[in-house]
Each structure stands twice: as structure tokens, then as C-alpha cells.
Amino acid sequence: MIVPTIRSPGREFWRRFQRQRVAMVSLVVIIVLVGAAFLAPWIAPYDQATPDYDALLEGPSLVHWAGTDSYGRDILSRMIWGGQVSLTVGFLSVVLGCVVGVALGIISGFFGGWLDGLIMRTIDVMLAFPGILPAIAVVAILGPGIVNVIYAIALSAVPVFARLVRGTTLALKETLYVQASRSIGVSRPKLMLRHILPGTLPAVIVYASLRMGTSILTAAALSFIGLGAQPPSPEWGAMLSDGRSYLGVADHITIFPGLAILITVLAFNLLGDGLRDALDQKLR
Amino acid sequence: MFEYLLRRLAGTVPVLLAVSLFVFAFVHLLPGDPARMVAGQDASYEQVENVRKELLLDRPLWEQYIRYLDQMAHLQLGRSIKTHEPVATMIGQRFMPTFWLTVVSMIWAVIAGVGLGVLSGVWRGGVADRLAAGGAILGISFPSFWLGLLMMDMFSVRLGWLPTGGYGTWGHFVMPAFTLGSAVAAVMARFTRSAYIEVAQEDYVRTARSKGVPERGVIWTHTLRNALIPVITLTGLQFGFLLGGAIVVETVFAWPGLGRLLIDSVSFRDYPVIQAEILLFAVEFVLINLIVDLLYGMVNPEIRLK
Numbered sequence: 001m002i003v004p005t006i007r008s009p010g011r012e013f014w015r016r017f018q019r020q021r022v023a024m025v026s027l028v029v030i031i032v033l034v035g036a037a038f039l040a041p042w043i044a045p046y047d048q049a050t051p052d053y054d055a056l057l058e059g060p061s062l063v064h065w066a067g068t069d070s071y072g073r074d075i076l077s078r079m080i081w082g083g084q085v086s087l088t089v090g091f092l093s094v095v096l097g098c099v100v101g102v103a104l105g106i107i108s109g110f111f112g113g114w115l116d117g118l119i120m121r122t123i124d125v126m127l128a129f130p131g132i133l134p135a136i137a138v139v140a141i142l143g144p145g146i147v148n149v150i151y152a153i154a155l156s157a158v159p160v161f162a163r164l165v166r167g168t169t170l171a172l173k174e175t176l177y178v179q180a181s182r183s184i185g186v187s188r189p190k191l192m193l194r195h196i197l198p199g200t201l202p203a204v205i206v207y208a209s210l211r212m213g214t215s216i217l218t219a220a221a222l223s224f225i226g227l228g229a230q231p232p233s234p235e236w237g238a239m240l241s242d243g244r245s246y247l248g249v250a251d252h253i254t255i256f257p258g259l260a261i262l263i264t265v266l267a268f269n270l271l272g273d274g275l276r277d278a279l280d281q282k283l284r
Numbered sequence: 285m286f287e288y289l290l291r292r293l294a295g296t297v298p299v300l301l302a303v304s305l306f307v308f309a310f311v312h313l314l315p316g317d318p319a320r321m322v323a324g325q326d327a328s329y330e331q332v333e334n335v336r337k338e339l340l341l342d343r344p345l346w347e348q349y350i351r352y353l354d355q356m357a358h359l360q361l362g363r364s365i366k367t368h369e370p371v372a373t374m375i376g377q378r379f380m381p382t383f384w385l386t387v388v389s390m391i392w393a394v395i396a397g398v399g400l401g402v403l404s405g406v407w408r409g410g411v412a413d414r415l416a417a418g419g420a421i422l423g424i425s426f427p428s429f430w431l432g433l434l435m436m437d438m439f440s441v442r443l444g445w446l447p448t449g450g451y452g453t454w455g456h457f458v459m460p461a462f463t464l465g466s467a468v469a470a471v472m473a474r475f476t477r478s479a480y481i482e483v484a485q486e487d488y489v490r491t492a493r494s495k496g497v498p499e500r501g502v503i504w505t506h507t508l509r510n511a512l513i514p515v516i517t518l519t520g521l522q523f524g525f526l527l528g529g530a531i532v533v534e535t536v537f538a539w540p541g542l543g544r545l546l547i548d549s550v551s552f553r554d555y556p557v558i559q560a561e562i563l564l565f566a567v568e569f570v571l572i573n574l575i576v577d578l579l580y581g582m583v584n585p586e587i588r589l590k
Binding site: 121122124125128129130131132133136137139140141142144213217220221224225226227237240243244247248251254255258261262265266269270273 | 298299302303306310313314315421422424425426427428429430433434436437441442523524525526527528529531532535536546547550551553555558562565566569570
């Protein structure tokens with residue numbers, strides 16, 4: 001007798017994901033970055049905030065691997081601490097935007113009718129504000145600062161998740177198992193949470209990873225233009241803005257924090273691509 | 285086509301109204317007394333009360349909104365708190381630099397993006413494809429402000445070939461437009477590649493090839509022309525990205541445009557300017573999308589019949 005082997009979807013996904021070398025490397029890079037950021041108090045070679053007026057604008061050396069800034073602060077230490085800021089802002093804003101967006105998307109798709117119309121038209125209006133503009137509008141209302149940046153970026157992530165999840169919900173609503181559950185009288189909240197939500201998650205996870213990259217980039221941009229993290233903070237975008245005055249004199253102030261942003265964003269984007277390919281072979 | 289035009293125009297009106305409602309609500313979302321916020325923290329009691337009257341903040345909300353729409357329609361955008369200039373004049377001066385920056389950036393993005401996309405589509409899986417894919421993901425992940433600073437360091441500070449910032453000659457456009465357009469070029473390259481590959485699998489392309497159309501003809505006439513149709517829509521959407529991106533890039537290159545004015549206004553809490561700018565950006569974006577949809581309807585009859 002031939003017994004058909006049915007693999008669990010999770011294990012099947014992991015097997016396909018592991019075959020993507022670039023995505024695996026990205027995952028490792030992200031783990032290292034997160035680890036470094038949270039071990040900052042122990043691994044940063046210097047105190048990131050203490051000025052050293054005997055070592056101003058020093059280039060990279062064995063003493064200061066990434067050089068020092070205009071206050072003589074160790075740039076590597078500041079980058080490690082800055083990772084905490086960037087990754088936290090990215091993570092919190094994506095989680096916040098994702099939770100609100102997914103909730104709106106499921107409600108919109110599940111109930112349909114006027115509620116769907118209202119939610120989707122609101123989303124349309126939110127999408128009428130291009131790029132970084134909604135984030136700037138929020139900062140203009142709440143005032144500059146890193147916490148407000150989290151809300152600002154979360155808000156711009158909401159429409160993307162809401163649209164994505166609404167589409168999946170519409171498809172899932174018509175599937176046999178949801179129809180069957182409904183026919184035996186499963187309550188609507190339970191239908192949405194237990195039967196539809198899990199089905200939307202794969203696509204949500206892919207988008208969340210890609211969105212992490214975008215969010216970190218936006219947060220750095222806001223800090224760079226002076227609307228996000230404020231100066232003594234070692235946020236990467238703020239550090240770059242500081243280096244602007246020393247172009248040609250001390251390039252390392254500009255080069256290293258930028259490299260940190262690029263590597264982090266690249267890792268999340270490549271991870272997102274890998275996850276997408278592992279989830280859906282058609283998309284390649 | 286005319287009916288499609290009307291339908292599409294009718295669809296734009298509610299969005300524009302909703303956008304204006306949001307921008308109108310903006311002043312009321314500010315913490316504290318909106319009249320005090322707009323007049324500035326060190327304004328006298330009389331000034332605050334004048335602003336309250338001017339903005340009709342003492343009238344019912346619906347009346348304020350109607351008057352607000354009326355003022356917008358007549359381009360009465362109020363005065364800046366910082367310079368006391370009419371906001372309309374300030375925006376008028378800054379409009380063209382931003383307009384040209386986004387146009388030049390878009391030209392660069394379309395040439396580079398569509399070019400790379402088609403190359404990787406034609407030689408799918410080859411060296412060019414892999415290089416383009418790597419370049420595209422890099423372009424999407426590269427912080428524009430960092431790219432701007434690196435270029436400035438190289439070409440202005442070290443080599444002295446290009447001006448570090450400002451506006452005027454062609455030389456001023458090179459770095460800002462390259463910086464701003466590159467991320468869009470990356471997105472376009474990825475999208476064009478998949479559009480090309482999708483069309484290349486169509487039956488009519490196989491038919492063309494099997495009946496002996498030379499490869500060049502298959503690529504140019506049968507595949508490319510059809511693959512580029514969805515690219516038009518993407519171009520419109522990416523214009524929004526450029527408008528947003530211009531805000532950051534203008535700051536890097538001291539470009540006298542709308543983006544830098546917006547950042548300065550946010551830092552200074554110059555609310556009349558912020559409000560007008562947000563409205564302008566959103567309206568521009570909605571109108572560009574409208575134009576793109578109309579163009580799309582012209583090249584693809586299927587769309588306008590739906």
C-alpha cells in the first residue's frame with residue numbers, strides 16, 4: 001500500500017526557504033544586528049555619549065574602529081546603540097501598522113457593504129498622500145521626536161496591510177471550510193480570528209519584512225531632516241546629518257552610519273523577497 | 285472614451301473632497317488652541333483673536349469648511365507665520381524647481397528602469413539579469429540622503445566637478461535627479477522585467493516566433509509594446525514617490541523647492557504653509573493618477589469599457 005506523504009505546510013515552507021541562500025544569509029545578518037543592538041551595553045567598546053576632546057574627528061584606527069565624530073565620541077559604539085533605536089522604531093511601527101491594518105482589512109472584507117465602502121474609501125484618501133508625506137503630516141501635528149515617528153510610520157503602513165488583507169479575506173470567505181464553519185453556527189468574531197486570520201498571515205509576514213526595510217529607511221530619513229530622533233541620540237539618520245558638515249574632512253562620520261542603514265534595510269528586503277518566493281512559487 | 289473620462293473625473297471628486305477635509309481638520313488636530321498655534325506662541329491676544337476671525341475659528345465647523353473650500357478655490361492660502369508673506373506666493377516661487385526636479389528624475393528613472401528591466405527580461409537568468417536584479421534590490425534599499433551625501437563628497441568636495449547644491453544650471457540637476465530617480469529606477473526595473481516575462485509567455489508571442497518573425501521583431505513589436513502598458517500605471521504611482529522623495533533630496537542639496545519649504549515650515553511650526561503644502565502634494569498626486577489612468581484608457585481599450 002502506498003501511503004501518500006503529506007508534509008506540514010510549515011515544514012514545507014521552511015525547506016523551501018532554507019534553499020534560498022541569500023535570504024538565509026539575510027536572516028543571519030538580521031539576527032546579528034538585533035543581537036548587537038540589544039547587547040550594546042556590553043559590547044560597545046566605548047560609552048556612546050561621552051565626548052573625548054583629545055580625539056576629535058579621528059579616522060578609523062585600531063583604537064576607534066569606525067573613527068570618532070566632532071565631539072570625539074566613538075562612532076562604532078554609537079552605531080551599535082543606534083541600532084537599538086532604528087530596529088525598535090522599525091519593529092514597533094510595523095507591528096502597530098500591521099495590527100491596525102490587518103484588523104481593518106479583515107473587518108472590511110468580512111462584513112462588506114457600507115462598512116467595507118467606508119474603510120476602503122478612507123484607505124484611498126490615506127493613499128492620496130504620497131511617500132513620506134503622511135509621516136511628515138503626523139510629525140507636524142504631534143511635534144518632532146522619535147516616539148511620534150513610530151506613530152507616523154505606523155500610520156503610513158496601515159493602508160498597505162489593510163488592502164492586502166481585505167483581498168485575502170474576500171477569497172477566504174468563500175472557501176468551503178469557512179462556509180462550513182459558518183453553517184454550523186460559529187460566531188463571527190471566531191470566524192474572523194480563528195478561520196480567516198491565519199490564512200492571511202503568510203502574505204502579511206512577507207509584507208511585514210519588506211515594510212521593516214521601508215520603515216527603518218523612513219525613520220532614518222525623518223531623523224536626517226531633523227524631524228525624528230534629536231541630536232545627542234545616536235540614531236543612524238541623525239548621525240548622518242551630523243556628518244554632513246564634515247564632508248571631505250571626516251568622511252567616515254557619513255560613511256559608517258549610512259552603511260549600517262543600507263545593510264539593515266537590504267537584509268530585510270532580501271529576507272522579504274526570500275519569504276515571498278518560498279511561500280509562492282508562481283511569483284518567480 | 286468620453287464616457288470613461290467623465291466616470292474617472294467623477295471618481296476623483298470625492299477623493300479630493302476627502303483630502304481637503306483632512307487638511308481642513310489638520311488645524312483642529314493640533315494640541316491646544318488652534319488660533320494660538322497658527323498665530324505663533326508669542327503672538328499678542330489681539331493677533332490671536334484676529335487669526336481666529338480670519339480662519340473663522342469662531343464659526344460652526346461646517347461653515348468653516350465651506351469657507352475653507354471657497355478660499356482654496358480662490359488660492360487664498362493665508363499668510364506665513366514666519367515671513368508674513370502670502371503662502372500662495374511662497375509656493376508659487378518654489379513650485380517650478382520641484383516640478384523640474386521630479387520631471388528630470390522621472391526621465392532618468394524611466395530610461396534606466398525600463399532599459400534594465402527589458403534587458404533582464406530578454407536575457408532572463410543570464411548575467412545581465414542577475415546584475416540588474418542585484419542593482420535593483422540595492423537601489424530600493426539605498427538611503428537616498430546617503431547616496432546624495434556620498435555623491436556630493438565625491439563629485440563636489442573631492443573632484444569639484446559639480447556644485448554641492450542650489451538651483452540654476454544643468455549641473456545643479458545631475459546629483460539631485462540621479463539620487464531621487466535611482467530608487468524609482470530600481471522599482472521600475474523589477475516591474476518591467478516581470479511584465480516583460482509575463483507577456484513573453486503569451487500565445488501570440490509564440491505564434492509570432494513560430495511563423496518566422498525575426499527575433500528583433502518579436503521583442504520590439506510583439507512583446508515590448510504590450511509589456512510597457514502596465515509600466516505606464518507604475519510611472520504614475522512612482523510620481524507620488526518622487527514628490528515624497530523630493531522632500532528629503534531637496535534638503536540634502538539645498539534645493540529651493542516645495543520639499544525644503546515644507547521641512548522648514550514643520551520645524552518652525554508655520555501651520556498655514558504646512559497645511560497648504562500637504563494639500564498641494566495630495567492634489568498633485570491625485571491629478572497625476574487621474575492623467576495616468578486616462579492615458580492608460582487611451583492605450584488599452586479594455587480598461588475604459590469595464
